[in-house]
Amino acid sequence: MVKDHKESSLPLLSINSLQVSVESNIILKDFSLSVSEGEVHVIMGPNGSGKSTLSHVLAGKDGYNIIDGKIDFNGEDLLSLTPEERACKGMFLGFQYPVEIPGVPSGTFLKEAVNSVRKYRGEAEYDAMQFLSLIKDVCKTMDISDQMLRRPLNVGFSGGEKKRHEILQMALLEPSLAILDETDSGLDIDALRTVANGINGLLAPNRSVILITHYQRMLEYIKPDFIHILYEGKIVLTGGMELVETLEKDGYAGLELDSAKKK
Amino acid sequence: MVHIGKDTKSRIISKGISAGKSNSTYRGLVRVQPKAQNSRNYTQCDSLLIGSYCGAHTVPYIESANSSAKIEHEATTSKISEDQLFYCRQRGIGEEEAVALIVNGFCREVLQELPMEFAVEAQKLVAISLEGSVG
Numbered sequence: 286m287v288k289d290h291k292e293s294s295l296p297l298l299s300i301n302s303l304q305v306s307v308e309s310n311i312i313l314k315d316f317s318l319s320v321s322e323g324e325v326h327v328i329m330g331p332n333g334s335g336k337s338t339l340s341h342v343l344a345g346k347d348g349y350n351i352i353d354g355k356i357d358f359n360g361e362d363l364l365s366l367t368p369e370e371r372a373c374k375g376m377f378l379g380f381q382y383p384v385e386i387p388g389v390p391s392g393t394f395l396k397e398a399v400n401s402v403r404k405y406r407g408e409a410e411y412d413a414m415q416f417l418s419l420i421k422d423v424c425k426t427m428d429i430s431d432q433m434l435r436r437p438l439n440v441g442f443s444g445g446e447k448k449r450h451e452i453l454q455m456a457l458l459e460p461s462l463a464i465l466d467e468t469d470s471g472l473d474i475d476a477l478r479t480v481a482n483g484i485n486g487l488l489a490p491n492r493s494v495i496l497i498t499h500y501q502r503m504l505e506y507i508k509p510d511f512i513h514i515l516y517e518g519k520i521v522l523t524g525g526m527e528l529v530e531t532l533e534k535d536g537y538a539g540l541e542l543d544s545a546k547k548k
Numbered sequence: 549m550v551h552i553g554k555d556t557k558s559r560i561i562s563k564g565i566s567a568g569k570s571n572s573t574y575r576g577l578v579r580v581q582p583k584a585q586n587s588r589n590y591t592q593c594d595s596l597l598i599g600s601y602c603g604a605h606t607v608p609y610i611e612s613a614n615s616s617a618k619i620e621h622e623a624t625t626s627k628i629s630e631d632q633l634f635y636c637r638q639r640g641i642g643e644e645e646a647v648a649l650i651v652n653g654f655c656r657e658v659l660q661e662l663p664m665e666f667a668v669e670a671q672k673l674v675a676i677s678l679e680g681s682v683g
Contacts, residue, residue: 344634344638345637345638346634347630347634348630367637368634368637368638369637369638369640369641369642369643371638372637372638372639372640373640377638378638380635380638383635384629384631384632384634384635385632386632386635386636386649386650386653387626387653387654388652388653388654388655388656388657389649389650389652389653389656393649394636394639394649397641397645397649398636398639398640398641401639401640401641401642401645402639402640405640437653454639458639458640
């Protein structure tokens with residue numbers, strides 16, 4: 286399909302009045318968001334407001350009922366794609382709790398992932414030598430040793446190692462949209478800086494990031510374009526850094542979310 | 549495994565994989581004969597379940613005729629979880645490839661003891677025999 290100029294000015298991701306339930310509880314209602322190429326969106330919100338549900342629905346995890354709404358990713362109907370198709374088309378989810386896979390060395394997993402994506406895109410797969418030289422530089426920036434690549438994926442990794450490893454995967458897979466679900470939680474200051482550098486290194490005019498976070502700390506390193514406050518399944522406020530400042534000072538009470546919701 | 553002489557040591561590692569509606573059973577006899585002074589055996593049985601309709605059974609038989617023998621048996625059963633599959637798929641790895649990857653991780657301890665050409669063969673066999681076992 287030949288793309289014309291009109292199409293390329295469409296947003297990369299557009300979510301329209303999405304309504305999602307888990308079992309019989311409605312988690313997201315009338316949720317809309319539009320992300321254009323190169324933008325960094327931050328989503329904040331109290332616990333249970335639907336942040337992780339959003340990231341899971343975007344990545345295609347089972348167990349969520351999409352009651353209503355539409356999601357377009359790169360002009361395609363996202364909800365009709367399998368999780369692996371979404372990944373191959375450039376969507377990356379940084380997990381809040383990366384999953385352990387015993388017996389599979391993390392290096393093997395990374396090679397498998399990179400080659401799957403390359404195969405899907407019709408590119409030649411890397412052999413072991415090519416892959417090793419590719420991964421070497423990225424590992425250095427993310428402070429990950431060769432020895433760590435031989436350890437089983439996420440098994441016995443510390444909190445910081447898990448999150449750095451997520452960003453390493455992101456850097457290798459070069460997604461067009463990265464959704465990072467609380468990637469900054471549980472990190473010490475050095476690891477936070479490493480992770481932030483990794484994310485900043487990925488930012489490019491044709492890449493976008495949705496950052497889900499609870500804290501201002503990460504935003505000292507990464508400059509967001511928009512900050513959204515998610516409350517009871519809906520974005521009730523959108524703004525800039527001033528929202529975060531109010532939050533840090535007065536908490537969610539200071540934002541008067543209930544009155545914002547009615548507007 | 550039969551221990552005849554003194555100070556003999558043995559180790560058994562069994563890895564069983566059940567998919568679909570299959571059941572796997574491990575039956576293993578460890579016998580220590582009267583003269584096998586201070587002999588030792590360690591047995592480890594790991595079972596991996598794929599799907600919700602399969603099962604794994606472990607039946608160790610231990611016959612010891614020498615009271616100085618030490619005989620150990622450990623068994624585990626694990627399942628490929630939805631979360632593991634989703635994690636792999638989110639990284640672009642297809643569902644069947646993901647199962648093969650996780651299963652090979654499960655058998656790695658055993659496969660890596662095999663000579664290179666067998667190990668490669670075994671890995672491919674695992675992948676082929678699991679084709680279509682998901683979903």
